[in-house]
Amino acid sequence: MKVITSDVLVIGAGLAGERTAIACAKEEQDVIILSLVPPRRSHSAAAQGGMQASLGNSIKGKGDNPTIHWLDTVKGSDWGADQEVARIFADNAPIAMREMAHFGVPWNRVEAGPKDVFIKGKKATIVEEKEKEGLITARAFGGTAKWRTCYTSDGTGHTVLYTMDSLVMQLGIPVHDRMEALQLIHADGRCYGAVVRSLRDGEIITYLAKSTVIATGGYGRIYGESTNAVINEGTGSWLALQTGVVPLANMEAVQFHPTGIVPTDILVTEGCRGDGGILLDVDEYRFMPDYEPDKQELASRDVVSRRMKEHMLKGKGVKSPYGEHLWMDLRHLGKEHLTTKLREVFDICMYFIGVNPITELIPVRPTQHYSMGGIRINKDGHAYNLEGLFALGEVACWDMHGFNRLGGNSLAETVVAGMVVGKKVAEYTKKASLKADKTLAEQFAKKEQDKISHLLNSSDGENVYTLRNEIGAILTKDVHIFRTEEGLTRATEGLLDIVKRTKNVKVQSHAQGMNPELSTALRIEGMAKQAYLIAKGGLNRTESRGAHSREDYPKRDDDKWLNRTLARWPDPNSEPVFTYEPVGILDLPPGYRGYGDDLRENMKISIEKYNKKIHNEQKKHGRIETSEPTGSKLPKELWKSEVKEAK
């Protein structure tokens, strides 16, 4: 059996993985990156709208700073975020944007002088300042006080990923593409690498490393109807869950993006609404200002999606053979804008649904888009309960997004977390030694080989595609925007049954090498189990917070539920274990977000008391010691001056 060793093994070659690899390589660490696909095909490339960073160069971003960005992020999270992590993010985002400019990203820049724009549905003229000319500009996104989203047209993920990948090449970091990690190699609370299957020829290889980093993105495809790429099947979070010790956090926190197109579920960017696009109903009436007079179409994603669904339930949706939808109107933005600044959107509408956005309305509806939850890590990126395992990006729950993430904050997170966590991985790796014995690696590899030969030799069993479709159908029906005890109970029962059925799968094709059916068969148990965690976590959480919206518990309950769900699966043949930890230090006290409904149950204990227990409580749940103490990066009450100024 082939064994490959390195200092650092990064699983996933999107922005988060590549930025971490670069940070480690710059610290003279020997790094290998694994990827399911050629790195430039990673789903980061599909991100359109932009990255939030408080550079404040555009006139509509004037006076912006990391504290205002932090405030927007914490409110957006519905107070589910770890406020210190949100602070680390907001403080580093401007540096990350400038660094990417240095490396070659062709950011759109400020052009001085007057510019016609649309703000809150109305035409307006802004005048960009001469002294800011040529600096990185920004556009509006939802849930933000300022125009803060840096962009390259609507191909931001593409340009940033291509630039990042060019650095990976320059530094000579090898990327082993078409490789799938199946299992982490670990013993006694220490991770030693992974068992990997080549998607080219089916070979099983073990990769041993001092540090292993998971950066594989989200699990959106478990929903079936999702904006995500087809590779986003939760393979990385499944690696962590299989260990039985590493918890997945807040799996019930699932984002539905307001504007997936109908049919095909392809995303059109929030930048459409940021640039002035509006939502219309069956009567071509603009309904959002009635629900959200202040933010209108640019409230946070959870709120806009909920309002859209609410409006459709009132009978105002547009009926179509593909189900109900609403309209997005971009016609007033004009041809010039749509074919330059929203060019991908224009192409997607023309090619996939035959709609010309210059003259026609775009059919849209809220669609599964992002997972706020994921592998629970500490602020250094270190996974709970397993030394030497790190995670970051969408697959992780660092947790700067809480129960709703703002548009433009996740693409920025990939790069910022890559900078911050990458340094910590390098620090850890330098001190660590590789004590993995080959017998352990062989044991883990043999388990996977046995699983594969069992699947290839099974004569009878479940069709893997049928199982996958059933999982998606259950989540789409009962674990969607609005949730109830009845629906969630039905979903958990159905999914638990599917979990059992995944043990008995029949693979029809015995083809050597690339065998797509076998790949799906190897993933299906992980998909079913994660789907179960989403539903069960949602059933347990008897409140409404951010994207988790319970019709039977409409209030956000800060007394009982200002906490983070942690789910582990210690016995693979039994049921998972749920525990709860406090969200982190509260600096901004829980309050009204400024949009959405204001239904709240207040905390009964004082903030001081809540904050006092953080360190010990999180430690008890498996948080590995951080290099700096809890709270070191969260300066107290900086927000007070900003809030005063805003008034």
Added chain:
Amino acid sequence: MERTLKFNIFRYNPNVKNDKPRVETFELNETPRLNVFTALNRIREEQAPDLMFDFVCRAGICGSCAMMINGRPTLGCRTLTSDLPENIELYPLPFFKMLGDLSVDTGIWFRGISEQLESWIHTQKEFVPEAEEERMDNALANKIYESERCIECGCCLAGCATAQVYPHFLGAAGLNRIGRFMMDPRDQRTDEEWFELVSTDDGVFGCIGMMACDDVCPKDLPLLEVFSYIRRKMSVVPFTK
């Protein structure tokens, strides 16, 4: 009326000993707005579980799914069957290494070409975290973006007569990549250094100007413009030495 489509698909698995290249036919009823992505997935789920093909974003952004559709290199995901006749021929892209059926290794080829051309910003400057970013004219940023939009799908090479004859030809994608960095003031490579890279027959002077690349590029890159920009810049270099 609903059509029954006939997909004639090239099949070959190089990992299976004695496997012979062949064409297999699959029938599928056409549903509204059916595209080649959905069609191939349905064929795999219902008829041929071992059928190999590549899709990632399925939104025309990642460049994974280029294939020959009725003789023309294009992206499978954004090809609607309603624009095609009932008989649909699917072949893998020529020029690239075949992995099986419709899957080819465009990723490895593009990595090779990027390494060969050192497709990254060459600069002596160090990044200073506290400093303001270097300014750039927005018009220039937009121009760089126009070339940066290449998704490395490989359609241009599959459609290129020169590339079929000279396997070392950089192709439209390679030349476009050079143009992208050449016009970027952050890249400090000199005209002489560029000349070394592109002055051979593998480079810009190897192109015989049939411009099939320009016809088939799914992202409508300004290839003609980029090529003439490189030619113009490079043709004066020998005289300035």
